Amino acid sequence: MLKHRLITGIILLAITLLLLFYLPAKAFIAVTTILFLYAAWEWSRLIKITTYLYRILYVIGIAISFYGITHLHVAGILIVAAIFWIMVLINLVGEERYHHSRLNRFWCKAFMGILTLAPAWLALNVIRLAQNGIAVILFLLCLIWISDTGAYFIGRGLGKHRLAPHISPKKTWEGLYGGVLCALLIGLFGAIFFKIPLFQWPHILLLSFLTALFSVVGDLFESQLKRQAGLKDSGIIFPGHGGLLDRLDSLMAAAPVFLGGCFWLGLHFSVG
Helix, strand or coil, X not given: CHHHHHHHHXXXXXXXXXXXXXXXXXXXXXXXXXXXXXXXXXXXXXXXXXXXXXXXXXXXXXXXXXXXXXXXXXXXXXXXXXXXXXXXXXXXXXXXXXXXXXXXXXXXXXHXXXXXXXXXXXXXXXXXXCCCHXXXXXXXXXXXXXXXXXXXXXXXXXXXXXXXXXXXXXXEHHHHHHHHHHHHHHHHHHHHHCCCCHHHHHHHXXXXXXHHHHHHHHHHHHHHHHHHHCCCCCCCCECCCECHHHHHHXXXXXXXXXXXXXXXHCCCCCCC
16 A cells, blocks of 8 residues: 555656646646646535536536636635634534534535635645746645655654544644644745745744644545545545545645735745
């Protein structure tokens, strides 16, 4: 299983880098739209929409939401996304402590699909269209990937205290601390690479911390949905990795938090 995960992970990394560096901005938007709409298809499965017609209609609804938010103020969308993910975090804590979720109704989870997918899609493409957008997206992905990898190995080696045993039994507090530490190190590297002024280094470290933290919230949120649906994975398209949502869950929460944090902290990324 680990071998399959590594092979699939390397292939996905190569494809991601090719798409990021060689696709023009408009083509990148088109590809991310297709990917996120497929993620919406998997989301419909997680919320137990069983008929193909209704699943297609749900995906069409998500597509309409993508179109709609492009006509709204980006900052407003990011504020809504931040409030939503804070509510998700509070709900995760509540379910872990009291084994009861207030967000377990069908229409609630259907609407949460919009709040999860649309802001993440918007944030990713807003970053791509910005100056040095490719480098900034790569920085965001490194924050997520390396913190997740650090959490995995540190958790396996040193983990003793379960983070959320009811929702995701394998995650540990030690892994979370290790992942955040890795994110802070990547944040320092980013501060040097992007020539961030020294007085703003605490800002980029805070951004790195929040991005890593909410990437874990996104992961736990999807785990919660899968547990409620009685599913091991969101899909089967990636051997050893499950579905597309299983690969994007951290990014769904981290991308809008990252972009919102850039606005809030006044961070501007430049290279050269």
